[in-house]
Amino acid sequence: TQIMSRGLPKQKPIEGVKQVIVVASGKGGVGKSTTAVNLALALAANDSSKAIGLLDVDVYGPSIPKMMNLKGNPELSQSNLMKPLLNYGIACMSMGFLVEESEPVVWRGLIVMSAVEKLLRQVDWGQLDYLVVDMPPGTGDVQLSVSQNIPITGKYFVLGLIQNMSVFQCPKCKHKTHIFGADGARKLAQTLGLEVLGDIPLHLNIREASDTGQPIVFSQPDSDEAKAYLRIAVEVV
Numbered sequence: 589t590q591i592m593s594r595g596l597p598k599q600k601p602i603e604g605v606k607q608v609i610v611v612a613s614g615k616g617g618v619g620k621s622t623t624a625v626n627l628a629l630a631l632a633a634n635d636s637s638k639a640i641g642l643l644d645v646d647v648y649g650p651s652i653p654k655m656m657n658l659k660g661n662p663e664l665s666q667s668n669l670m671k672p673l674l675n676y677g678i679a680c681m682s683m684g685f686l687v688e689e690s691e692p693v694v695w696r697g698l699i700v701m702s703a704v705e706k707l708l709r710q711v712d713w714g715q716l717d718y719l720v721v722d723m724p725p726g727t728g729d730v731q732l733s734v735s736q737n738i739p740i741t742g743k744y745f746v747l748g749l750i751q752n753m754s755v756f757q758c759p760k761c762k763h764k765t766h767i768f769g770a771d772g773a774r775k776l777a778q779t780l781g782l783e784v785l786g787d788i789p790l791h792l793n794i795r796e797a798s799d800t801g802q803p804i805v806f807s808q809p810d811s812d813e814a815k816a817y818l819r820i821a822v823e824v825v
């Protein structure tokens with residue numbers, strides 16, 4: 589289950605960015621980055637007049653570079669801001685562009701907060717309608733820093749929940765299995781008084797597309813899996 593939230597303009601906005609949509613989750617490995625990437629692509633696909641950015645503040649395990657098939661160091665603008673890297677029409681910035689994959693996690697820990705500060709304030713996004721932020725899992729310093737510094741309300745205005753890996757359909761016999769349970773997100777949403785924005789099936793194509801740097805919404809936009817993301821993108825705007 590993932591939590592989507594959108595900021596209200598209280599904190600100092602990110603220069604040039606109209607709306608910030610945060611994708612968060614309690615634990616890692618639940619598909620948060622996959623959701624963030626495909627949501628960004630779906631927002632762009634649903635309305636080509638909108639400019640979309642993707643900010644990966646998952647500092648210990650940045651996966652946006654691989655999923656968006658991007659690498660390299662950002663160039664600096666004339667005013668010394670980092671320029672996002674661009675692919676599939678999405679402007680991307682990631683901790684992964686700033687540190688080598690081989691750098692030890694302990695060392696990363698020391699530079700995390702200054703890196704988060706840089707990622708939040710020293711990027712030249714140009715003009716964006718939506719910036720999708722891929723958070724690290726859990727609740728820690730990075731989440732606190734993001735929610736305190738950029739316009740996401742103190743009360744954490746939650747857009748709703750996404751049930752990822754909701755159902756698996758056997759490609760041979762077509763039988764459907766709810767491997768992680770059928771309605772966990774719905775129950776949680778009821779308890780918390782939140783909305784469920786949609787379900788994403790557990791599907792091999794989603795995983796393969798992400799791993800090869802060709803996210804499903806970009807590479808197979810007519811598939812049922814991509815449509816699940818496109819429907820969610822309608823819900824969040």
Ligand code: ADP
Pocket residue numbers: 613615616617618619620621622623651752753754788789790791792794795796798799
């Ligand atoms: P997180 O950001 O929460 O750590 P990831 O987005 O990296 O999680 O996803 C973890 C793994 O699960 C990745 O291999 C990803 O491709 C895969 N995955 C995520 N969502 C799905 C899905 N709906 N169907 C199949 N595989 C998925």
